[in-house]
Amino acid sequence: MAEQTDTWQLPQRQTVPDESGFFGAFGGQFLPPQLEGPFAEITKAYHEIENDASFIAELRYLRKHFQGRPTPVYHARTLSLLNGGAQIYLKREDLNHTGAHKLNHCMGEALLAKYMGKKKVIAETGAGQHGVALATAAAHFGLECEIHMGAVDIEKQAPNVSRMQLLGATVVPVTRGLQTLKEAVDSAFEAYMADYENSIYCIGSVVGPHPFPLMVRDFQRVVGIEAREQFHEMTGNLPDVVEACVGGGSNAIGIFSAFLNDPVELIGVEPLGRGTAVGDHAATMTYGHEGIIHGFKCYLLQDEAGEPSPVYSCASGLDYPGVGPEHSYLKDAGRVQYVAASDDECRDAFFLLSRKEGIIPALESAHAVAHALVKAREMKTGTILVNLSGRGDKDMDYVIKNWGTGGPV
Structure with missing residues (x-):
């Protein structure tokens, strides 16, 4: 059995991350002023529903009967x-x-979007698995879906591009820089900044500004x-x-x-x-x-x-x-x-x-x-x-x- 240091003990859930979204020295929220309000709205909404019995019950139902x-x-x-x-x-x-595992948090993020009254979900994708999962969740909940994907990855992951389109998502090719995941995130953030009143940015991993590392971790x-x-x-x-x-x-x-x-x-x-x-x-x-x-x-x-x-x-x-x-x-x-x-x-x-x-x-x-x-x-x-x-x-x-x-x- 592998040994573990005696000094390690997972801090209590409410302190990791702290209220500002920091895991020790990492995390936080470094945003342009126009996004501070929208991200505060997302944080507030998530904390309202994370322990809500009806939200949890619906998510559990979907995990069993829709996700398998x-x-x-x-x-x-x-x-x-x-x-x-x-x-x-x-x-x-x-x-x-x-x-893939991506649907675990996409169903949660899309359910949050419905709770907040948003009409559209926006995201980036690299391998296409997050894009497919979010397109699936959007189709299930009746939301518009816009997926930003690097042109290099679009060529590499053609089957997933077709799946996203079949599910009704709009796939936006990103042709700047290396045309891969980092540039897709840049492009998706810009799209969200232009339409944050009607949409929510559904980040595809435990990255991004608070509360997304917390939210995605919890859903996964x-x-x-x-x-x-x-x-x-x-x-x-x-x-x-x-x-x-x-x-x-x-x-x-x-x-x-x-x-x-x-x-x-x-x-x-x-x-x-x-x-x-x-x-x-x-x-x-x-x-x-x-x-x-x-x-x-x-x-x-x-x-x-x-x-x-x-x-x-x-x-x-x-x-x-x-x-x-x-x-x-x-x-x-x-x-x-x-x-x-x-x-x-x-x-x-x-x-x-x-x-x-x-x-x-x-x-x-x-x-x-x-x-x-x-x-x-x-x-x-x-x-x-x-x-x-x-x-x-x-x-x-x-x-x-x-x-x-x-x-x-």
């Missing part, structure tokens, strides 16, 4: 035996409706709550290690949150991409420093002037230069270890899981699987629980174009 929750925990026995070492288990968020906690109970029921124990990929960090904080006070090792896996040179990776926690991006403070890949550096990953949902402020806090507190996996390691794990377990993972999730394979061999015995945050349908065109069908594994 709870998603199962699966013992990847063949993969574990082939790999040697610790046994690997998967929390199957790829089986959540729309194919269902993953960890389920996984902890399911794993204990299956094995009679808690896992020795819990791993998840980290871009912004919503799927990771969702599963980590249930294990923070347990003697469980927590590992977040970032994208190392093509290597350590600037612009070849998006390993924010590994190579970043404290900075401000998109209205909040976090670890940030940045140049000498403090501007966000260019980033890259084969996984469009991970190529963001910042990271959730709670992850930054947990890194400094020493509670979570953050490591990195390369494109090549991600590719190998993608094909291995596909061929040996019949599960095609999202490239984002394959980063966590890649490191879990390494960790399992190091441990030799014990258990690792991986949050398999999404399925790989969206990545088929990119994978086949760049890596073929993988050949025999």
